[in-house]
Amino acid sequence: MFLPLHDGVPLQHMKTPVVARSLIVACTLIHLVFVLGPLSQDEMVGGLGLIPAVLFGLEFLPEGYPFVPVWMTLFTNIFLHGSWFHLIGNMLFLWVFGDNVEDAMGHLRFLVFFVLCGAIASFVHAVASFTIVGAGTPESFMLPTPQRPLIGASGGVAGVVAAYVILYPRVRIWALFLGGIPLRLPAYWAIGFWLAVQLASAILGSDDGVGWFAHLGGFVAGAILIPLMRHRYDPVLARAAAQELQTPR
Template sequence: MFVPLHDGVPLRFLRAAYVTWGLIALCVGLRLLLALGARDGGDIAVMAGFGTIPAVLLGDAHLPAGLAQAPPWLTPVTGIVLHASLAHLIGNMLFLWVFGDNVEDAMGHLRFLVFFIACGVAGALLHAFMNPESSQPLIGASGAISGVIAAYLMLHPRVRVWGLAFKWVPLRIPAMYALGAWILVQLLSALLDEQRQVGWWAHLGGLGAGAILTPLMIRRGLPLFGRTA
């Protein structure tokens, strides 16, 4: 497992990555609100009401009338900014903090926001299709951030990234190795994890969407795969 900490790649086109910062602030703020609602079970109601529940989205299941919050078709979007725990939040936000600014720089503010949401939706939909009878809500930005990872890997594969391997070993290695290993773990976990407590398929859906959308959404003439312009 590799947790990124810093990449050192400067912005070329933007003054600041306002959308990345805004998404981090939104996710952190909502996690704090969920924590405040945990005392009376309000956090569970919010996660069920705004998270993607495959059996509700694709099947005939329904939430109790008092629990339903967002229409099922909208939950692949609303669930992106909710996180179940502090560890879930920190892990996702570290990836977004390190890699999101450079992807936003390559796309521009608005296109990056559209890209982020599209990857999150793709991840939620693939998760739902692979687990159509599940009644567990899917929440978190993991699918969207997986799309960001795919974009970063296509834009800066040779950049050396500082991070922690196995959560405590400091390393500085090329992104292609660190993120490539992360992608391999997601694929193997999706295929081998029978308990399915983690949305592995959401990660893969976001990765696939990111790989498809990146060439379409980056600035014209911007090279991919470390090539020079």
């Protein structure tokens, strides 16, 4: 387990990370509709979640589903969450890491970056759901079935995490590890630990209810896109910020 708490990296180019905060508000409001709205949670997931078998035209939902063109569920599923714990975990990552990534890109590029990472992550999950890891392995080692809906901002968040560790690898962040141990570690150690957990869980199939391959797909997408989309990154400022934050207080 890895749960980020605080990094303290100051913003260099903007006063407020408008997009990151707006995404948090939007996801929270949508979850309130998900929980309290007129439609049931099953209807919301069926209408806006990503179902790999439906995306590839191998199966079809009842009339009226999904609520948007099938290809758009690559995007709409990003804003749905299955529980408050699911939502809070994703939004905490976005709160801690999103502001500095938005600062390095600007508002519009960050929004495009987040949505692209989420959509690519969703597509990777959809493709992976048709693959079996290892011939002859038991069902517990199979990837999620193509009929299981995917929802959540984890893929977009994973892209933000990748961008952050590339931009600020040596910044020390406070986080909870392994069930609640508070530690202050360089970003490359903390995020490296998180990435190792994602890889191990994807390979071992530890919980087919979690989109591990979506996390990995989003991370790779973020690592590829950040060099292309950042335009406000100053390595000198990054090193100065890292040195300042590493100074004992």
